[in-house]
Amino acid sequence: MSDRLPGFSTLAVHAGAQPDPTTGARATPIYQTTSFVFNDADHAASLFGLQAFGNIYTRIGNPTNAVLEERVAALEGGTAALAVASGHAAQVVVLQQLMQPGDEFIAARKLYGGSINQFAHAFKSFGWNVVWADPDDVASFERAVTPRTKAIFIESIANPAGSITDIEAISTVARKAGVPLIVDNTLASPYLIRPIDHGADIVVHSLTKFLGGHGNSLGGIIVDAGTFDWSTGGKYPMLSEPRPEYHGIRLQETFGNFAFAIACRVLGLRDLGPALSPFNAFMILTGIETLPLRMQKHCDNAKAVAEFLAGHSAVSAVNYAGLASDKYNQLARKYAPKGAGAVFTFSLKGGYDAGVNLVSKLQLFSHLANVGDTRSLVIHPASTTHSQLDDAAKIKSGAGPDVVRLSVGIEDKEDLIADLEQALAA
Numbered sequence: 388m389s390d391r392l393p394g395f396s397t398l399a400v401h402a403g404a405q406p407d408p409t410t411g412a413r414a415t416p417i418y419q420t421t422s423f424v425f426n427d428a429d430h431a432a433s434l435f436g437l438q439a440f441g442n443i444y445t446r447i448g449n450p451t452n453a454v455l456e457e458r459v460a461a462l463e464g465g466t467a468a469l470a471v472a473s474g475h476a477a478q479v480v481v482l483q484q485l486m487q488p489g490d491e492f493i494a495a496r497k498l499y500g501g502s503i504n505q506f507a508h509a510f511k512s513f514g515w516n517v518v519w520a521d522p523d524d525v526a527s528f529e530r531a532v533t534p535r536t537k538a539i540f541i542e543s544i545a546n547p548a549g550s551i552t553d554i555e556a557i558s559t560v561a562r563k564a565g566v567p568l569i570v571d572n573t574l575a576s577p578y579l580i581r582p583i584d585h586g587a588d589i590v591v592h593s594l595t596k597f598l599g600g601h602g603n604s605l606g607g608i609i610v611d612a613g614t615f616d617w618s619t620g621g622k623y624p625m626l627s628e629p630r631p632e633y634h635g636i637r638l639q640e641t642f643g644n645f646a647f648a649i650a651c652r653v654l655g656l657r658d659l660g661p662a663l664s665p666f667n668a669f670m671i672l673t674g675i676e677t678l679p680l681r682m683q684k685h686c687d688n689a690k691a692v693a694e695f696l697a698g699h700s701a702v703s704a705v706n707y708a709g710l711a712s713d714k715y716n717q718l719a720r721k722y723a724p725k726g727a728g729a730v731f732t733f734s735l736k737g738g739y740d741a742g743v744n745l746v747s748k749l750q751l752f753s754h755l756a757n758v759g760d761t762r763s764l765v766i767h768p769a770s771t772t773h774s775q776l777d778d779a780a781k782i783k784s785g786a787g788p789d790v791v792r793l794s795v796g797i798e799d800k801e802d803l804i805a806d807l808e809q810a811l812a813a
């Protein structure tokens with residue numbers, strides 16, 4: 388064996404997986420079982436007391452899911468990970484370890500629409516208060532910090548326009564405030580951006596998008612960077628204080644630089660319950676094997692489509708960070724040199740009606756509410772995901788009446804451009 392550290396593509400295929408020791412199966416089997424037999428009574432007791440690692444019940448852990456967890460932790464450069472049922476479940480489980488009723492977290496205003504709803508409305512009923520900041524104005528995060536702030540949440544490549552966030556600058560604010568930086572890395576995937584390399588303490592994903600990559604399975608994951616000291620100032624009692632349900636152990640003291648991942652599993656997943664099906668873990672693992680190939684093709688296609696649109700007479704603006712003229716191009720060159728992702732927006736001179744018309748005329752692009760599929764996708768936010776907002780709020784969130792969002796797939800770029808050409812001419 389050489390002592391070379393494996394590269395990203397090798398990790399995408401192999402990290403966490405071995406041939407099955409009993410059958411020799413080379414692909415990771417789907418361990419479709421709810422529970423696991425204990426060796427003896429002492430073994431059972433030590434598993435329940437967190438004195439030994441092992442399988443108990445699939446709500447808490449499963450061998451197929453464990454391969455997925457190890458693989459994504461390796462790709463992101465974290466110490467450990469926890470797979471859950473969806474991206475939204477990952478966000479709930481992360482914040483449950485950090486927040487007490489009445490606490491605050493600061494979130495970038497430019498986020499996936501579902502996250503805006505979850506933070507502003509659902510979390511309010513837990514007594515968790517979101518304070519919004521502008522990802523293009525780092526000082527707005529600094530101004531939002533109070534003694535009750537427990538975390539900062541941003542997206543690396545942000546919805547809907549694919550803008551690039553200055554992760555390092557915001558991580559400096561988080562460090563100064565003594566709170567962890569959580570980065571939703573869904574639209575970038577670790578192939579384009581590894582937020583931990585830029586100061587993130589926790590990374591979350593919707594595995595539903597580019598990591599799974601085929602539009603067939605929901606999933607989410609939490610990656611612990613192992614960088615944050617949870618004992619400071621008694622701010623994070625779930626991690627620093629004795630846990631009554633585990634014989635009074637303190638998670639940070641016992642588990643060190645993977646204590647956060649353990650807390651998410653043994654306090655979050657165990658008690659809230661959003662477990663990932665082993666079948667979905669298998670589908671997502673299969674998707675991850677080709678992540679580098681797919682992601683590069685997504686980005687190359689997106690750039691070609693963005694360039695085509697920028698030169699079209701019916702188009703008034705294209706927001707793609709991969710274009711040299713784009714406001715985020717400088718940040719894209721720094722954080723995502725291999726490509727600026729595949730999700731972006733553009734505006735039509737014909738406004739709302741032209742947007743509705745375009746989505747109805749496209750044939751190869753599917754009109755639906757998802758991103759990160761092999762297939763190319765399109766949505767007109769003003770008539771769908773953002774239809775509840777008034778016009779001013781739509782414009783502020785980058786979803787004005789004339790805006791169309793694309794998630795560019797891995798088909799032949801000539802076919803995608805031809806489809807847009809016929810739909811824009813119609």
Ligand SMILES: *Cc1c(COP(=O)(O)O)cnc(C)c1O
Nearest residue numbers: 473474475499571573593595606
């Ligand atoms: C889809 C998405 C989510 C939510 O993930 P689900 O798997 O749908 O729960 C969160 N963040 C981003 C950026 C997303 O695209």
